[in-house]
Amino acid sequence: MIRVVLAEDQHMLRGALATLLSLEDDIEIVAEAADGKQALSALREHQPDILVTDIEMPHLSGIDLAETVRRESMPTRVLIVTTFSRPGYLQRALHAGVHGYVLKDSSSDELATAVRRVNAGERYVPAGLAELTWGTPDPLSDRERQVLRLAESGLTNKQIASELSLSVGTVRNYITEAMQKLNAGNRIEAFRMARDLGWL
């Protein structure tokens, strides 16, 4: 029996996946979690074989969970289930020690398959996405990323500067650099592109 903890913040999808996975003869859902913190408690308590988790969740992301699992040498393997086929996400996920990666846009059969593969010690990654990923390494520096995130939330250069204790000129510089790297015409295009590629 493969013992699974399921973490997904969307109630309806979580319930549906739990039901479907439970229908499989060799899979057992030992706990469900609606956010990262609950997931972490469940991991500590149940020490499952597999954690099936979304990336974007309150409190702790699926990637944060994967890092914790590795840092604390838990016996659990992590399988990410996510909406987005953003190259940067997969890259960060693999870097965090994730064992499998499934898109919500695939079938629930494929999820069950992935669970079994990962449980058997294999890696599971969508064919097309893997290639995409290595084609475009993230060119942004930490500062550029930081500044773009704040710009995305609607702050002005002045506000960003005071937030990060930098001069306005420096902030402008980072934005300009990011725009050049991303080949964007203004800050809006820049953070949208970075976001879409999974770099923020």
Added chain:
Amino acid sequence: MIRVVLAEDQHMLRGALATLLSLEDDIEIVAEAADGKQALSALREHQPDILVTDIEMPHLSGIDLAETVRRESMPTRVLIVTTFSRPGYLQRALHAGVHGYVLKDSSSDELATAVRRVNAGERYVPAGLAELTWGTPDPLSDRERQVLRLAESGLTNKQIASELSLSVGTVRNYITEAMQKLNAGNRIEAFRMARDLGWL
């Protein structure tokens, strides 16, 4: 037997919901659709009792579908299932003649309940959301909405102006008006707020 067409672009959720709804004794899924166009064909072919549909889908949105259903006087009632609890969405949905509205963040039991209620001729709307909705009527004019959408996609005022055959000054003015109505400090805050409230 309640005959249902299910339209949802996320494969995994669609499959899961189809399975779960089929488990109910009085509900039958007669067709599934992955986008608005497929949904429309399915509606024409099967003339179901209920259309369960997402809002954000390729080709035709769930709201477009609801409008078509009413315009063509189909025998079908429409039940929206969506991620977003944005007041403007519910408002537009009801205006389009939708009979029920369920959030993906509720349980799948609730979905089945909603299907039955709507089939019985009742309306089904989440309690809290209904109040929220009437508290904040959309203050944006058509032009302001149009301009905000284009600004959101990263176009400059000049590009927006040429797109809409206006002068740059006029475009700037619309942005300013929208910013004032939304109490935003710049265009980025403005379109983010409008988007979050479901007004774009």
Added chain:
DNA sequence: AGCGCCACATGACATTTGTCACCTGCCAGA
């Protein structure tokens, strides 16, 4: 017919944003 209201429109002006050239200091690797 006259009034007010509103969406739509414009241009002049001030501020913010983006570009560019150039400077300092730190640190890792050849």
Added chain:
DNA sequence: TCTGGCAGGTGACAAATGTCATGTGGCGCT
């Protein structure tokens, strides 16, 4: 030790963005 790269910074200039006063025409109300 030299070199290159990166973080941090400045200032001058050009371009885009935001503010404001003002004008037009349509529509409803009295």
